[in-house]
Amino acid sequence: MNFKEIVELIEKVAELGVGEVEIEQAGTKLRIQGIPTPPAQVMSQFAVAHPMQQAIAPPAAPVPQLPPKTEEPEEAEAGLHIITSPIVGTFYRSANPESDPFITVGDHVSKGKVLCIIEAMKLMNEIESDIDGEIVKIFPQNGQPVEYGEQLFAVRV
Amino acid sequence: MFSKVLIANRGEIALRIILACKEMGLKTVAVHSEADRDSLHVRYADEDVCIGPAPSRQSYLSISSIIAAAEITGADAIHPGYGFLAENAHFAEIANECRLTFIGPSPEAIRLMGDKAKAREMAKKSGVPILPGSEGPVKTYSDALDVARVIGFPVILKAAAGGGGRGLRICSAEVDLQGAFDTARSEADRAFGSADVYVEKYLERPRHIEIQIFGDHHGRIAALGERECSIQRRHQKLIEESPSPVITEDLRMQMGEAAVKLCKAVNYVNAGTIEFLFQDGQFYFMEMNTRIQVEHPVTEEVTSMDLVKEQIRVASGAHLTAPNGHFRLRGHAMEFRINAEDPVTFAPHPGRIREFHVPGGPGVRVDTAAYRDYVIPPHYDSMIAKLIVRGKDREETLARGRRALDLFIIEGVKTSIPLHRAILDEPRFIRGDISTRFMEEFEW
Numbered sequence: 001m002n003f004k005e006i007v008e009l010i011e012k013v014a015e016l017g018v019g020e021v022e023i024e025q026a027g028t029k030l031r032i033q034g035i036p037t038p039p040a041q042v043m044s045q046f047a048v049a050h051p052m053q054q055a056i057a058p059p060a061a062p063v064p065q066l067p068p069k070t071e072e073p074e075e076a077e078a079g080l081h082i083i084t085s086p087i088v089g090t091f092y093r094s095a096n097p098e099s100d101p102f103i104t105v106g107d108h109v110s111k112g113k114v115l116c117i118i119e120a121m122k123l124m125n126e127i128e129s130d131i132d133g134e135i136v137k138i139f140p141q142n143g144q145p146v147e148y149g150e151q152l153f154a155v156r157v
Numbered sequence: 158m159f160s161k162v163l164i165a166n167r168g169e170i171a172l173r174i175i176l177a178c179k180e181m182g183l184k185t186v187a188v189h190s191e192a193d194r195d196s197l198h199v200r201y202a203d204e205d206v207c208i209g210p211a212p213s214r215q216s217y218l219s220i221s222s223i224i225a226a227a228e229i230t231g232a233d234a235i236h237p238g239y240g241f242l243a244e245n246a247h248f249a250e251i252a253n254e255c256r257l258t259f260i261g262p263s264p265e266a267i268r269l270m271g272d273k274a275k276a277r278e279m280a281k282k283s284g285v286p287i288l289p290g291s292e293g294p295v296k297t298y299s300d301a302l303d304v305a306r307v308i309g310f311p312v313i314l315k316a317a318a319g320g321g322g323r324g325l326r327i328c329s330a331e332v333d334l335q336g337a338f339d340t341a342r343s344e345a346d347r348a349f350g351s352a353d354v355y356v357e358k359y360l361e362r363p364r365h366i367e368i369q370i371f372g373d374h375h376g377r378i379a380a381l382g383e384r385e386c387s388i389q390r391r392h393q394k395l396i397e398e399s400p401s402p403v404i405t406e407d408l409r410m411q412m413g414e415a416a417v418k419l420c421k422a423v424n425y426v427n428a429g430t431i432e433f434l435f436q437d438g439q440f441y442f443m444e445m446n447t448r449i450q451v452e453h454p455v456t457e458e459v460t461s462m463d464l465v466k467e468q469i470r471v472a473s474g475a476h477l478t479a480p481n482g483h484f485r486l487r488g489h490a491m492e493f494r495i496n497a498e499d500p501v502t503f504a505p506h507p508g509r510i511r512e513f514h515v516p517g518g519p520g521v522r523v524d525t526a527a528y529r530d531y532v533i534p535p536h537y538d539s540m541i542a543k544l545i546v547r548g549k550d551r552e553e554t555l556a557r558g559r560r561a562l563d564l565f566i567i568e569g570v571k572t573s574i575p576l577h578r579a580i581l582d583e584p585r586f587i588r589g590d591i592s593t594r595f596m597e598e599f600e601w
Contacts, residue, residue: 088208088225120225121255145229147207148222149191 003078006030081131083153089120091140091152101142107135115153118146133157158473159183159234159258163227164202166238167217169543170451171198172526174236177465186230188223190216192534197526204230211536217241220248227257234258234472236465240538243448244271260472262372262447266423270445274317274355280442283422285415288434288441290357293317298338304356305334311361314338316345317353324348325392327359360441362592363434365389366401368416369456371464371479372425373471379479380413381462382486384430384455388580390503390596395573396580397452398491399459402551402589403435410483412440419445428453428468436592451494451543454524458490458547488547489554493562493577495525495542497533500576501601507533510541511569516561520547520554523565533570541572551589555581 013021013034022031085091093101093116102114109115114126115135133155140146161184164171171187175198178185187202192211199205206226209216216222218241227235235252237243243261246268252259261267270276274293281287289308294317295301305312305328314337316324324345328337338354346352365386372378385401386394400409416431419442428449433440453464462479471477497506513529525542527533533541546561548554562578579601580586586595 088206088222088229090229121221121228145206147226148209148216149207 079156080136081133081155081157082151083115083127083130083155085118085146085148085150085152086127087118087120087125088147089118089125089145091142091144091146092117092119092124093138093142095124103135103138105135105138109133109135109155127152129153129155131155131157159469161186161203161230161232162234162236162260162469163188163223163230163232163257164198164236164238165217165223166236166241166243167193167196167198167526167537169524169526169540170238170449171196172201173524174238174465175202177463177469180463181466181469183469186226186232188217188226190536192536195531197528197531206230211534213241213537220245220251223248224251224255224257227252227255232257234260234469236260236468237448239448239451244446246271258472260468261427261449262425262429266425267447269423270425270429270447272317273315273319273444274353276445277355277442279422280419283415283419285419285442286440288358288360288443291355294353294355295338298335301338301354301356302331302334305331308356308358311359313357313359314341314354315357316341316349316351317355318349318351319345323392324354326354360434360436362594363436364401364403364592365394365432365443366404366412366435366440367430367432367450368412369450369453369464370416370420370425370429370431371467371471371477372420372427372429373477374426374474375476377477378417378420378425379477379481379484380416381456381460381479381484383409383412384452385591386452387591387593388586388595389593394452395494395596396491396577397455398489398551398554399455400486400489401435408440409486413483415440415442427471428464434593451540452492454522454543454545455490455492458522458545459486459488460484461487488549489551490545490547491554491558493544493558494540494573495544495565495567495577496539496573497541497570498539498573499571500573505535505539506571507535507539508570509533510567512566513568514564514566515542516544516564518557518561520557521545521561522547527567541567541570544577555587 010032013032018034020033109129110132111129113129115129116127118125118127135153136156137154139151162178163186164174175185185202187199187205188208189199190209190211208222208226209219235257242248244267246264249259249264249267277287291304311329314326326337326341328334341354342352345354366383368383369381383401383404384397384399386397388396430446430450432443434443457464509532515523522545527541546554546557548557559581562574565574
């Protein structure tokens with residue numbers, strides 16, 4: 001299912017005033033929830049985490065008083081492969097403060113190339129690319145804490 | 158006092174801990190798996206860190222992820238809740254080594270009392286009554302047979318490293334002992350990584366009575382009364398109450414003194430529970446839980462104490478607030494564990510909650526992290542709420558329980574609410590004539 005097909009599906013759900021649609025196909029699961037009246041409202045958060053897995057953010061919980069939480073993952077262009085953090089820690093662009101960053105935007109990387117360090121509990125974990133391609137975006141700032149699943153790099157394959 | 162507490166848990170207890178922290182003006186960090194992104198406790202905490210995918214082993218049980226999360230958020234204390242890493246001595250050790258205060262007992266106390274056989278030994282040495290049984294694990298079948306012959310059948314074989322009702326095998330007669338011994342050992346090995354089992358006298362109709370204790374870093378340990386938890390199914394508690402209908406003031410004092418004596422012997426600090434089996438006027442040490450328990454609200458309601466705040470205060474070095482001397486319980490309280498499961502078959506029933514109306518009125522408390530439209534994830538336990546009712550006596554408490562359950566509306570998933578409601582109409586339960594066999598014998 002590609003991005004265009006998903007948008008068409010969302011528009012159809014809205015148009016028909018359907019309550020909820022859930023589709024599972026070849027490892028991809030999609031749930032679209034419409035609101036019957038007033039006119040159907042479409043989920044605005046849409047995170048493309050990984051080509052194998054597309055997830056719609058679940059509907060916001062009806063708890064009015066709670067303040068908005070941490071920033072949602074940035075929307076990414078279709079066709080980009082996103083590398084996410086496999087661990088919790090602090091993101092560094094280079095091996096140490098004196099060396100150059102491992103990679104910059106525009107670099108072509110191959111699978112296995114070290115892209116960054118994530119430090120946790122005094123251990124420097126080297127994060128490798130899982131794909132060949134061109135680095136299009138680097139999400140975190142140098143020295144920024146990152147959580148499991150946080151977006152690190154966008155790679156054009 | 159701490160400035161920022163990381164809650165290494167999920168669901169209602171994580172929210173409970175955050176509520177206590179909020180009241181104390183402490184900052185909170187919620188760690189969560191990908192499945193819990195929309196949890197109430199995550200939304201309410203000041204900060205949140207995703208620590209892994211849904212499976213517990215890669216998230217809530219991942220020591221390195223949790224410690225890393227504490228590091229990047231600058232937390233200075235960790236509250237482990239119950240379950241998960243709460244009784245993991247290794248986790249407590251690592252937290253302490255990373256200069257994070259583990260809100261709970263010392264790693265040594267956890268290790269010692271977590272070993273069921275060693276805990277039994279400690280109890281015996283402290284003069285706390287124990288069920289007749291083997292001195293530590295029985296290594297061979299013939300050892301097991303010798304012990305069983307001395308204490309008399311029926312006996313129960315228990316995994317030394319077990320707990321939570323797992324790794325147990327009842328044996329009614331000598332002819333069954335070989336089979337029971339072999340199976341118990343292999344089960345124990347597979348479930349807990351140690352084949353050690355010990356043998357104990359098996360009581361036919363005991364009541365499960367536990368004592369809440371609390372120690373501080375200044376050497377004081379107080380007993381805060383008992384909870385009766387006899388209504389259990391497969392060793393999972395369903396209903397808990399305080400005081401117990403059969404525990405007299407005198408028994409309360411004796412059991413409290415025994416519990417405190419045992420805790421002093423292991424220099425116990427922070428919240429803990431000593432579980433006893435009670436039958437024919439006698440109480441016997443069963444095991445100790447070195448953590449805050451699910452049913453702690455029952456004690457809170459009859460003591461007017463906030464046990465979670467107490468945990469945080471004591472961990473930061475403050476003195477225990479419980480008054481000296483014998484603690485008197487006031488009124489009566491009962492807790493009903495509301496699980497997302499079929500009330501008849503007990504099959505788990507995760508899914509989306511469509512309606513969620515929580516009861517109110519005098520003497521009603523609901524501890525829950527669920528809400529309307531919440532999707533109960535299938536990866537974790539099925540408890541979605543705890544309904545706690547309080548009254549001036551047991552009769553009023555039962556009446557409050559009935560009308561509160563009637564107005565606890567949860568739709569979209571099956572829950573144990575109808576089961577609790579039916580139990581409250583059962584004559585034996587109403588009379589307080591119960592034992593751990595109650596659910597076996599219960600009929601709709």
